[in-house]
Amino acid sequence: MNRIEQRIEDLRAKKQKTLVAFITAGDPSLDATKDIFQVIEENGADIVELGVPFSDPLADGPVIQAASQRSLKSGTTLKKILALVADLRKTSELPIVLMTSYNPVFVYGEEAFVNDAVAAGVDGVIVPDLPPEEAATFETFANGKGLRVIYLLAPTSTPDRVRMISEKSRGFIYYISLTGVTGMQSKFSDNLQSRIGEVKKITTHPVMIGFGISGPEEAKEASQMSDGVIVGSAIVKLVDQCSSPDERKEKIGKFIASIKSALNGA
Numbered sequence: 001m002n003r004i005e006q007r008i009e010d011l012r013a014k015k016q017k018t019l020v021a022f023i024t025a026g027d028p029s030l031d032a033t034k035d036i037f038q039v040i041e042e043n044g045a046d047i048v049e050l051g052v053p054f055s056d057p058l059a060d061g062p063v064i065q066a067a068s069q070r071s072l073k074s075g076t077t078l079k080k081i082l083a084l085v086a087d088l089r090k091t092s093e094l095p096i097v098l099m100t101s102y103n104p105v106f107v108y109g110e111e112a113f114v115n116d117a118v119a120a121g122v123d124g125v126i127v128p129d130l131p132p133e134e135a136a137t138f139e140t141f142a143n144g145k146g147l148r149v150i151y152l153l154a155p156t157s158t159p160d161r162v163r164m165i166s167e168k169s170r171g172f173i174y175y176i177s178l179t180g181v182t183g184m185q186s187k188f189s190d191n192l193q194s195r196i197g198e199v200k201k202i203t204t205h206p207v208m209i210g211f212g213i214s215g216p217e218e219a220k221e222a223s224q225m226s227d228g229v230i231v232g233s234a235i236v237k238l239v240d241q242c243s244s245p246d247e248r249k250e251k252i253g254k255f256i257a258s259i260k261s262a263l264n265g266a
């Protein structure tokens with residue numbers, strides 16, 4: 001078992017849901033990311049999803065696109081992000097998932113990327129623009145090293161696709177709550193619950209819901225239908241609004257804690 005499965009299992013045993021917190025690595029700097037990671041961990045996030053900035057992303061909404069721009073401007077590269085993960089691993093066992101476009105992986109080299117990511121302490125990877133049909137070689141490297149490849153399902157995914165993704169996914173399945181880009185919206189579609197129910201009939205993997213979860217209310221609602229939630233833009237927005245490490249500690253810490261306690265029924 002790797003850190004991702006271990007964490008989800010431990011939470012399940014306590015009848016708790018998983019909180020995945022997304023931040024863009026290097027926004028506004030890699031030093032800040034180190035601080036923010038610690039704040040997120042201290043306040044109860046269960047998994048951190050680190051976004052690798054890319055100039056031409058597939059599904060990022062305006063908030064995450066702007067974060068990527070800030071990060072690229074400060075000189076962030078995939079190599080530096082892996083060095084940051086290795087540094088974080090000196091003090092943390094929190095599961096870390098890298099979310100990256102395929103291009104940076106391609107440029108790095110698939111095999112070198114998998115080896116270096118695992119050596120640094122990365123537990124899983126999400127590559128939204130690498131569909132399973134094109135991922136055979138990448139999966140061979142990743143599965144060989146125990147790096148979990150997490151695939152996405154969308155409201156438009158057919159039962160056949162759900163089956164295929166279930167077979168190929170490791171760690172958990174990322175269920176995109178809406179058709180569109182990342183960012184905040186306030187209401188889920190009426191059939192979200194029944195869609196998740198259909199997916200759960202097909203797969204035994206944990207299913208996390210992401211996209212459009214902007215606060216404790218939605219997090220709670222989504223977690224009741226699933227194994228947990230992924231929150232991105234709402235955190236990234238706070239990162240941008242805070243100007244000092246102290247302010248981040250205060251505002252991001254409070255926000256994560258409020259989501260965590262909503263998930264735990266407070």
Ligand SMILES: O=P(O)(O)OC[C@@H](O)[C@@H](O)c1c[nH]c2ccccc12
Nearest residue numbers: 022059128182183211212231232233
């Ligand atoms: O920002 P939101 O709406 O809270 O959703 C999480 C999402 O940002 C994060 O998981 C993510 C960032 N970039 C992506 C690209 C594709 C799928 C998912 C993502």
